[in-house]
Amino acid sequence: MTAVPKLQVLHERGQHEVFCGLTGIMWLHRKIQDAFFLIVGSRTCAHLMQSAAGVMIFAEPRFATAILEEKDLAGLSDANEELDKAAARLLARRPDIKLLFLVGSCPSEVIKLDLSRAALRLSAAHAPNVKVLSYSGSGIETTFTQGEDNCLAALVPELPAEEPGASRSLLVVGTLPDIVEDQLQRTFEALGIAATFFPPRRSRALPPVGPHTRVLLAQPYLAETARRLEERGAQRLKAPFPLGVEGTTQWFAAAASEFGVTHEKLAAVVTPLAERARIALEPSRQRLSGKRVFFFPDSQLEVPLARFLSRELGMHLVEVGTPFLHQELLSAELELLPGVSLSEGQDVERQLGRCRAAKPDLVVCGMGLCNPLEVEGFTTKWSIELVFSPVQGFEQAGDLAALFARPLARRALLQVNACS
Amino acid sequence: MQLSVWTYEGPPHVGAMRVVTAMRGVHYVLHAPQGDTYADLLFTMIERRRERPPVTYTTFQARDLGGDTAGLFKTAATEAYERFKPELLVVGASCTAELIQDDPGGLGKTLGLPVPVVPLELSAYQHKENWGAGETFYRLVRACVPPPASPPARAGPRRRCNVLGPTALGFRHRDDVKELEGLLARLQVTVNVMAPLGASPRDLARLGDADFNVVLYPEIAAPAATWLAKAFGQVNVTTVPIGVGATQDFIREVAALAEVDPSPLLGQGQSRLPWYSSSIDSTYLTGKRVFVFGDGTHALAAARVAVEELGFTLVGLGTYSREQARAVRSAAERYGVPALVTEDHLEVEELMTKLQPELVLGTQMERHIAKRLGVPCAVISAPVHVQDFPARYSPQVGFEGANVLFDTWVHPLMMGLEEHLLHMFRDDFEFQDSPSHLGAAPPAKAAPLPAAPLPAAPLPAKADSPHDLWSDEARSELQKIPFFVRGRARRNTEQFAKDRGLHHITLETLYDAKAHFQR
Numbered sequence: 001m002t003a004v005p006k007l008q009v010l011h012e013r014g015q016h017e018v019f020c021g022l023t024g025i026m027w028l029h030r031k032i033q034d035a036f037f038l039i040v041g042s043r044t045c046a047h048l049m050q051s052a053a054g055v056m057i058f059a060e061p062r063f064a065t066a067i068l069e070e071k072d073l074a075g076l077s078d079a080n081e082e083l084d085k086a087a088a089r090l091l092a093r094r095p096d097i098k099l100l101f102l103v104g105s106c107p108s109e110v111i112k113l114d115l116s117r118a119a120l121r122l123s124a125a126h127a128p129n130v131k132v133l134s135y136s137g138s139g140i141e142t143t144f145t146q147g148e149d150n151c152l153a154a155l156v157p158e159l160p161a162e163e164p165g166a167s168r169s170l171l172v173v174g175t176l177p178d179i180v181e182d183q184l185q186r187t188f189e190a191l192g193i194a195a196t197f198f199p200p201r202r203s204r205a206l207p208p209v210g211p212h213t214r215v216l217l218a219q220p221y222l223a224e225t226a227r228r229l230e231e232r233g234a235q236r237l238k239a240p241f242p243l244g245v246e247g248t249t250q251w252f253a254a255a256a257s258e259f260g261v262t263h264e265k266l267a268a269v270v271t272p273l274a275e276r277a278r279i280a281l282e283p284s285r286q287r288l289s290g291k292r293v294f295f296f297p298d299s300q301l302e303v304p305l306a307r308f309l310s311r312e313l314g315m316h317l318v319e320v321g322t323p324f325l326h327q328e329l330l331s332a333e334l335e336l337l338p339g340v341s342l343s344e345g346q347d348v349e350r351q352l353g354r355c356r357a358a359k360p361d362l363v364v365c366g367m368g369l370c371n372p373l374e375v376e377g378f379t380t381k382w383s384i385e386l387v388f389s390p391v392q393g394f395e396q397a398g399d400l401a402a403l404f405a406r407p408l409a410r411r412a413l414l415q416v417n418a419c420s
Numbered sequence: 421m422q423l424s425v426w427t428y429e430g431p432p433h434v435g436a437m438r439v440v441t442a443m444r445g446v447h448y449v450l451h452a453p454q455g456d457t458y459a460d461l462l463f464t465m466i467e468r469r470r471e472r473p474p475v476t477y478t479t480f481q482a483r484d485l486g487g488d489t490a491g492l493f494k495t496a497a498t499e500a501y502e503r504f505k506p507e508l509l510v511v512g513a514s515c516t517a518e519l520i521q522d523d524p525g526g527l528g529k530t531l532g533l534p535v536p537v538v539p540l541e542l543s544a545y546q547h548k549e550n551w552g553a554g555e556t557f558y559r560l561v562r563a564c565v566p567p568p569a570s571p572p573a574r575a576g577p578r579r580r581c582n583v584l585g586p587t588a589l590g591f592r593h594r595d596d597v598k599e600l601e602g603l604l605a606r607l608q609v610t611v612n613v614m615a616p617l618g619a620s621p622r623d624l625a626r627l628g629d630a631d632f633n634v635v636l637y638p639e640i641a642a643p644a645a646t647w648l649a650k651a652f653g654q655v656n657v658t659t660v661p662i663g664v665g666a667t668q669d670f671i672r673e674v675a676a677l678a679e680v681d682p683s684p685l686l687g688q689g690q691s692r693l694p695w696y697s698s699s700i701d702s703t704y705l706t707g708k709r710v711f712v713f714g715d716g717t718h719a720l721a722a723a724r725v726a727v728e729e730l731g732f733t734l735v736g737l738g739t740y741s742r743e744q745a746r747a748v749r750s751a752a753e754r755y756g757v758p759a760l761v762t763e764d765h766l767e768v769e770e771l772m773t774k775l776q777p778e779l780v781l782g783t784q785m786e787r788h789i790a791k792r793l794g795v796p797c798a799v800i801s802a803p804v805h806v807q808d809f810p811a812r813y814s815p816q817v818g819f820e821g822a823n824v825l826f827d828t829w830v831h832p833l834m835m836g837l838e839e840h841l842l843h844m845f846r847d848d849f850e851f852q853d854s855p856s857h858l859g860a861a862p863p864a865k866a867a868p869l870p871a872a873p874l875p876a877a878p879l880p881a882k883a884d885s886p887h888d889l890w891s892d893e894a895r896s897e898l899q900k901i902p903f904f905v906r907g908r909a910r911r912n913t914e915q916f917a918k919d920r921g922l923h924h925i926t927l928e929t930l931y932d933a934k935a936h937f938q939r
């Protein structure tokens with residue numbers, strides 16, 4: 001194995017054009033089916049949730065915003081009282097809720113409304129039916145997927161301790177769509193590895209954690225969660241992330257080697273899946289191979305995605321922007337990544353300048369930027385879809401590739417364009 | 421603290437963005453955390469504007485808070501000026517930045533920029549989007565328009581007007597202004613300035629040259645129009661020309677000011693709505709129960725059109741615009757229906773469920789509620805979604821606007837002739853319980869009237885009424901009632917039975933109830 005070459009990273013500190021951590025509630029509330037997310041924030045927070053989600057198909061989704069008003073700002077004791085009332089009203093309306101998250105926002109943090117104390121108070125008031133926890137999803141503390149990191153990190157202390165003398169167990173950490181989780185679980189079963197997933201679908205089904213727990217991250221943005229699990233004795237397995245055939249293969253291989261699964265068995269289980277996935281990649285590969293791609297920072301999935309695009313689909317990486325570069329969590333990824341220009345943080349105007357100068361074939365960026373870039377003649381992929389869609393694992397590798405190929409295919413089809 | 425899931429209006433700085441994005445030559449430096457940049461997608465994704473809104477966000481973080489957030493603001497503002505070279509810079513704070521009290525207005529003045537810097541104070545914890553738009557527009561007008569020493573004397577016909585109110589992300593503003601310009605031209609009136617949409621600060625400076633103002637969207641234009649009228653002795657035309665009647669009122673009002681003959685525009689054939697509404701197919705629209713909810717302007721207009729021009733029965737009227745609460749309440753009183761002024765969509769849902777309308781005219785929020793209730797719905801007001809920015813020309817104002825209203829409100833309903841046929845054929849074994857022009861392709865089985873995957877009101881199942889409320893005979897009769905009225909028939913019958921202490925619904929009860937509710 002070669003040593004990691006010293007990374008050249010461009011650090012930027014200008015205007016960030018990314019969501020705040022509140023946005024993670026979009027998928028977290030679908031995942032943990034008896035949890036409710038109460039944002040303590042402003043009208044802006046509520047409006048973000050509704051605009052970013054786009055879909056308002058739920059009459060009463062399991063999240064809401066307690067909007068701070070003038071009178072709440074005047075006195076904090078009143079704000080606490082108001083919060084207690086809001087929580088009580090909400091829980092009375094939703095007896096199915098077993099876990100309530102108070103989610104901090106910029107305004108609640110700037111006025112120093114202590115949500116962890118509020119959570120303790122409310123937990124006591126609503127025990128044993130409802131557990132109340134808190135975390136920050138604010139834009140001054142978190143960027144997009146960091147909201148999930150904070151949420152899961154807040155759950156870690158709630159995990160029961162391992163039974164004394166427990167045997168080695170695998171904990172897969174990070175929110176995945178149910179369908180993906182079930183597929184991965186079947187593969188672990190075939191390998192003979194008992195895996196549990198975190199977060200769980202029901203808040204009371206928390207997996208135990210302790211020195212015999214091996215953690216396999218399914219998402220790259222879970223630095224704080226991983227740290228807290230390690231504090232509880234768990235060991236994190238070094239692996240790339242299960243995006244693409246190679247990433248998924250190595251991800252399973254990391255677990256297999258830790259759990260003493262033989263090479264033969266691993267190959268017998270994984271090879272047919274990998275082969276099938278490779279066939280699914282092929283049409284997109286033809287479309288994408290040799291094309292140049294530019295990533296704007298968004299979800300921290302950028303490095304694994306870039307690795308997939310370059311190694312499995314033959315794309316050239318022009319710039320890979322990411323909000324944060326956790327070199328430790330990404331070490332297995334960075335070893336696979338060819339020399340590439342990485343940028344961390346953002347100065348959106350300057351980055352747009354670099355993008356225009358480089359004229360990539362495909363730009364991966366947030367929804368605020370896509371259409372204006374299309375007008376300028378660029379082909380874009382809106383990045384949030386990469387977070388909302390099932391993309392992990394073997395069965396989704398082809399879909400993931402297709403997400404990148406589709407904008408190019410479309411552009412090739414159309415005999416009209418944004419400038420006509 | 422107000423508990424909210426979906427909101428009708430965004431924060432006031434989004435209103436400010438709607439104004440500056442509509443204009444030319446203006447840039448907005450917003451002191452705000454990174455997450456607030458989501459607002460860009462409203463314009464680029466939902467409205468499909470071709471450029472990013474002219475907004476620079478400072479995107480300060482927690483670690484900046486102890487330090488120099490004010491410095492961050494100054495750098496952002498200076499760089500934004502250098503990069504975009506606007507004629508005018510607007511500066512302000514989002515909800516979070518308001519709390520850290522950096523005073524963007526004060527800071528903006530110290531930058532020594534060669535262009536005017538207009539500070540906005542939007543009180544994010546008190547106000548909302550439309551108020552923010554109105555306040556921003558007012559501040560811009562005050563900053564750009566030199567007030568005269570005294571209102572200029574005016575004599576003779578008034579034939580120059582301003583059109584005030586259209587913004588970015590407005591519901592059909594793009595098409596409304598075109599329709600309106602055509603109408604004004606036919607009245608020999610020229611548009612002096614249209615604002616904010618398409619106007620530059622230099623255009624605003626000329627606002628005083630007009631003889632009168634068309635206050636097209638009072639939610640946004642009223643504060644500026646009120647000041648202009650006073651300062652320049654202008655007249656404000658506040659009739660919003662949505663619907664045939666209101667358009668005619670508007671024409672009379674403008675014609676009187678311009679001293680032209682309105683009659684060519686008041687004659688027949690300007691809009692197809694009156695004829696379409698009178699034609700026999702429309703008989704079936706008579707008395708359709710309609711629930712209206714939206715911003716004040718559009719809700720009031722829709723109520724009038726629904727009652728006076730389509731012959732619907734208004735069953736409820738509401739708005740989320742507190743500013744127009746009084747007007748909506750008094751209109752509701754005139755129509756003899758309950759008024760609802762609320763920002764809580766659950767309250768709207770509750771009232772809608774209770775009133776059992778056959779058509780809902782509302783915002784995208786009501787569209788979702790209506791979908792759940794299985795009631796047809798047409799969108800008449802913001803907040804709207806991507807499909808409410810149609811590719812085709814579809815204004816709401818003027819005569820063409822009235823045509824659009826007829827089409828978009830009537831299409832979700834059953835066509836008259838078809839409704840009639842459904843009644844005739846409902847016993848046919850091949851009968852499929854849905855109208856043909858609504859919904860998707862039929863399933864495998866061919867049927868004269870293909871099925872649409874519409875949520876039909878469920879039949880009372882045996883299991884859900886322990887006392888077996890419905891007799892078999894009554895239940896199968898209920899099944900023969902067309903799906904779009906079946907829910908109401910069921911609820912009415914059950915209510916009827918309950919009121920009379922009946923524990924069993926027979927065929928007789930069903931028809932007794934029908935007769936009762938037909939009175």
Ligand code: SF4
Binds near residue numbers: 055056784788805806
């Ligand atoms: S479900 Fe449809 S109408 Fe509703 S918000 Fe989403 S896209 Fe818009």
Ligand code: SF4
Binds near residue numbers: 020044046105
């Ligand atoms: S950035 Fe802050 S204020 Fe803005 S939506 Fe996110 S949490 Fe709310």
